Amino acid sequence: MFNTNAFLTTLCILLSICSYAQDLQNFAVNGTQYNEDAFWGFTLTNGLISNKEAPSPEKHKLSAIVIGFDCKVMDFDKSGWSFHWHNKVFGDLLSELIKPKRESNSEESTTFTTGFLGCFDLTRNVTAGKMASIAVGLNANDHIIASRYFLDTVSGKPSRTYYLDPNGYHFSLGPTISYTFNIKDLVLLQARYAYSFSLWSPVSNRDFYIHTPDYPASHFDRWHVELQSKWGAYLHVDRSRLINRGEIPNKARRLDIGLGFRFKI
Numbered sequence: 001m002f003n004t005n006a007f008l009t010t011l012c013i014l015l016s017i018c019s020y021a022q023d024l025q026n027f028a029v030n031g032t033q034y035n036e037d038a039f040w041g042f043t044l045t046n047g048l049i050s051n052k053e054a055p056s057p058e059k060h061k062l063s064a065i066v067i068g069f070d071c072k073v074m075d076f077d078k079s080g081w082s083f084h085w086h087n088k089v090f091g092d093l094l095s096e097l098i099k100p101k102r103e104s105n106s107e108e109s110t111t112f113t114t115g116f117l118g119c120f121d122l123t124r125n126v127t128a129g130k131m132a133s134i135a136v137g138l139n140a141n142d143h144i145i146a147s148r149y150f151l152d153t154v155s156g157k158p159s160r161t162y163y164l165d166p167n168g169y170h171f172s173l174g175p176t177i178s179y180t181f182n183i184k185d186l187v188l189l190q191a192r193y194a195y196s197f198s199l200w201s202p203v204s205n206r207d208f209y210i211h212t213p214d215y216p217a218s219h220f221d222r223w224h225v226e227l228q229s230k231w232g233a234y235l236h237v238d239r240s241r242l243i244n245r246g247e248i249p250n251k252a253r254r255l256d257i258g259l260g261f262r263f264k265i
Helices: 004-018 089-093
Strands: 038-051 062-073 081-087 109-128 132-154 157-164 168-183 187-200 219-229 233-243 252-264
Touching (some): 062 089, 081 089, 089 109, 109 187, 109 252, 132 233, 168 219
Antiparallel strands (some): 038 252, 062 081, 081 109, 132 157, 132 168, 168 187, 187 219
């Protein structure tokens, strides 16, 4: 049912924000124009991983404070190109989000992170107004999915875990769309959505990995929302999702919420 009150409230909020909108070209971070310059960002992020379709979902819930970093170049000109790259695996290796387990009887768990290449977004402005811009482009990523499930039993108790599809090291490619909005020259809002198709997913043939021939290639999507302040500090929310197209249950999800600081290279 259509909620009139919610619609009117949202409309009022959007109109209020628009009244504070400023020219994108004017936005600066610590006195340096944000347009066409390369900036590094470092964050402390709370990473959350879950897998609701695992046999024991509670064992697949992981949470840890992770060090993150990224690099971006923004171009607000008409038909301008923007670039963003981030990587999660290096910070995850230092935290509790990745616990390498090579024993066949290890506990159930799910790992969902980037590979060493990370996630790349390259977009071009299709609209470039003074206050806001919309850009479209491509993304390229490498994702690591590793979910371990108990399969064998001894005396009615689980005794052995296995990696099952769609586990692997996934290299994916797909489209990206982003929206950027300048609020009073104090905060730059950017929202980005990326969808990708796994093109290649090599896996290790260990004795506790079970591969299903002709298993459908996975898809991935991610939302990234960032509030960048003129003082360098920023807040970001990043949500990644495995879209498992096969019959083996796996609904790996990851949510990262962090605070960081950005500076010009």
